[in-house]
Amino acid sequence: MKQRTWNVAVRELLNVEGIVAEDIVSKNGPVLLPSGVSLRALRETEPEIVSLLLKHGIAQVRVRSVPDITAGEFRTALRSLVPVVSELNPMLTHLAVSQLGAIYQNIENRETRERGVKTMLTIASRLPKEIRRTSSITLSMVDSDGGENGREHIHAVNTALLTGYIAQKVFPIWPSFVESCIMGGLFHDIGKAFIAGAPALRSRNILPGETKIYNLHTLLGEALLRDAGVTDAHVLSAVRSHHEKWNGSGAPDRLSGESIPVAGRVVAVANAFENLTSSLLGEESARSNQAISTMICLTESDFDRRIVRALLASIGLYPPGSVALLSDGRVGIVLETKERNLLCPRVLVCVDENSRRITPFEILNIHKEGTVYIKEVLDDFGKRKMESLTAETAEAVG
Numbered sequence: 001m002k003q004r005t006w007n008v009a010v011r012e013l014l015n016v017e018g019i020v021a022e023d024i025v026s027k028n029g030p031v032l033l034p035s036g037v038s039l040r041a042l043r044e045t046e047p048e049i050v051s052l053l054l055k056h057g058i059a060q061v062r063v064r065s066v067p068d069i070t071a072g073e074f075r076t077a078l079r080s081l082v083p084v085v086s087e088l089n090p091m092l093t094h095l096a097v098s099q100l101g102a103i104y105q106n107i108e109n110r111e112t113r114e115r116g117v118k119t120m121l122t123i124a125s126r127l128p129k130e131i132r133r134t135s136s137i138t139l140s141m142v143d144s145d146g147g148e149n150g151r152e153h154i155h156a157v158n159t160a161l162l163t164g165y166i167a168q169k170v171f172p173i174w175p176s177f178v179e180s181c182i183m184g185g186l187f188h189d190i191g192k193a194f195i196a197g198a199p200a201l202r203s204r205n206i207l208p209g210e211t212k213i214y215n216l217h218t219l220l221g222e223a224l225l226r227d228a229g230v231t232d233a234h235v236l237s238a239v240r241s242h243h244e245k246w247n248g249s250g251a252p253d254r255l256s257g258e259s260i261p262v263a264g265r266v267v268a269v270a271n272a273f274e275n276l277t278s279s280l281l282g283e284e285s286a287r288s289n290q291a292i293s294t295m296i297c298l299t300e301s302d303f304d305r306r307i308v309r310a311l312l313a314s315i316g317l318y319p320p321g322s323v324a325l326l327s328d329g330r331v332g333i334v335l336e337t338k339e340r341n342l343l344c345p346r347v348l349v350c351v352d353e354n355s356r357r358i359t360p361f362e363i364l365n366i367h368k369e370g371t372v373y374i375k376e377v378l379d380d381f382g383k384r385k386m387e388s389l390t391a392e393t394a395e396a397v398g
Ligand SMILES: [Fe+2]
Pocket: 188, 189, 217, 242, 243
């Protein structure tokens, strides 16, 4: 793709996509708008720039395009990298999503739903090993299509994956607890299946009058699992307590601080992060780096700070899949974050400093580079599309 530069009228500046190509300097010297800034970032953080430029008599800004990198291209490149960036077996995710769907559909039939729970437990027991070999969990989480269809099941599976990833960081020598947390993550919202015909009650925007009914899903979920023969106290408490808040304002028991069961605290963090990054009908999802910022802001009131710290250590300030504009003008996609270098991940560079696409993409370790840093996040390719399940692959995963 060729680099393209063109002049944009200042009044139209926030209506186009691209990067400022040349410094805009006022008549008496100071730089009003430096080159390298993306117009998307200006739109979000500095919308008053238009009136400032007009006040200084600036009529046009030279803009350059950023070559489009698609999520599909990123995935293709990801699979050919050496060393490999391991992803979770996509068919296992698909199986879990399908099985959860089957439980929801047959929620009134006790026998079928209990059989479904047992199948889910088998699938869940496969996940710890998969999660352990995955270096960047956000690349294995699945994107929903933004509609209601299957969204809850995808959300549950993503929450389970992230829960396991975090729990492993905090409790590396307690694998059975990690497994319980994963099961808790898978089943955390299963009680919502009983709240029929009220899609609004399943979204993140709960009306004040609906809160009590909504909160019931924690108790209904716990009861469903007990009925199905689940006796693991960590799984049950994760389901019951994933809406408790550190300051005691949560539900259903208004527990606070250390009195909240640990598995519930881990699922609470994973659930909140996943919700922020999920698209809902008519609502845009947050990019994962924005979700991390929100989680940090909510830590004091809502979460166990050790668990949020583990989330941060697991996926960094720029989670894998973040499309990053680097300080030297290059564009890359975050592959991995090292715990000691949350600001300096390993990046797959796709576009050079002159906005030309690099072929093949190159790996850059930002922390070794020293002078380069991430200027802003342009997009998020973190979650992957759900792959279709064929008979052979279903059989292959078990
Ligand atoms: Fe929930």
